[in-house]
Amino acid sequence: MTAAQGDHSQVGSGLQAAPLLEARHIRVQFGGNVAVHDISLSVRPGEIVGLIGPNGAGKTTLFNALSGFVRPAGGQVLFEGKDITRLSPQARARLGMARTFQVERPFEDLSVLENVMVASFLHHRGHKAEDLAYSVLERVGLADRATQPAAELNLARRRRLELAKALALEPRLLFLDEVIAGLNPPAQAEMILLIQQLADSGLAIIMVEHIMQVIMTLSNHVVCMAFGELLAEGDPVSVANHPDVIRAYLGEDDD
Template sequence: MSEAILKIQDVVKTFGGLHAVNGISFDLAEGEVMGLIGPNGAGKTTLFNVISGYYPPTRGQIQFKGRDIGGLPPYRLASIGIGRTFQVVKPFPGLSVLENVTIAGLCRHPKRKAAEKHAWKILEFTGLADQASKSAANLTLAGRKRLEISKALALEPSLLLLDEVVAGLNPTEADKTIELILKIKGFGISILIVEHIMRVIMSISDRVVVLNFGEQLALGKPADVAQDPGVIQAYLGEEAA
């Protein structure tokens, strides 16, 4: 396996007396897609928020390319190559699709003309170029989710954190999103993805980490994790039977 781009070592996040995340450890290799799954309340979003700088870890270490990034704010992480999407899509509604991606691109290309040129390339890659002039507020849910990915890609990340980018999409839209994620992987970008739809996780992930009640329940290849009795009981239930 390639060298680890992200190392999570015994990460704990508490809120008062609640251990929302308790002792999570895993490495994400360069170019790897790792699925992060678990039932509601398992700690997935909390861990995502700790990795992406929205919460500082209570204990433990988060390393990106050998650098300790625990507690760094999101804008600092964006500047060093970590991009993130949000489960609740957050476009700038008064701006066009192109303007949304251009703003994100300014992080890497400070001059507007260069950022806009970069944004066009991203939109062509993600399939939104034909809607570049449309108001972001008028996109379908699938379009807004694709715009979230486009904004994150405009940061030219080497690590991409995807938060439920398939949730709410119909099967055709979901398949197109899977294709896009695999295209992104093809460029060597490492991906950590939270997703409830097991078909998606199993089809794109090299490995899967499973959380339950803030604890790490399993880590391994999708087929192995799907057969883990503890995972079946805690999360997959009848779907894996």
């Protein structure tokens, strides 16, 4: 494992601010199987928190618990200090949280713009919804594809559309679920730049990503899980060099 990380300790303007989202002692259980055990983390405006860990570590489950798609068996999720542990994903979206999904699911027959408008209608109507959707497409570099059916987009553009749909909710906190893995190197570089720009604009970001180099490049803070538990956390360099993290990754044969 190599870490080609820069110094992001001062990136963004809000890193000294109070946490936007705070998770305390999250526990998620599926029957007798404890998928997430006692995980705590927080993210501030402008900060990128990277969530890593071997397959089955519980990353997606934690993600789902934070974004409201899974109900934790224990612990608390706070947004701006308010307990949102029991709120639905829709209610969280209204507060300013949005997420992407690992498997993009656009409405294939709708245009790229219409797909984004489905999300922008949450806060706006008519022309305002359309204007917002268009400006989000410009932000992710898809404006020239606005009228194209989503079905015609290649993987890199489908990922951007997935991101655009989340941004159209005008979030302050963004969950990114493996938006980079599987892209070719130029598309990866573009997506990395875009994510950094989003953080620099003040968005708080929590991202799950399998490509260690990407996490190390982008994250201000890294949380590493294994078997549902916290293995290590801290700045990218110290986590990448943590003996338990190295051991956990060396033990993998498929990444």
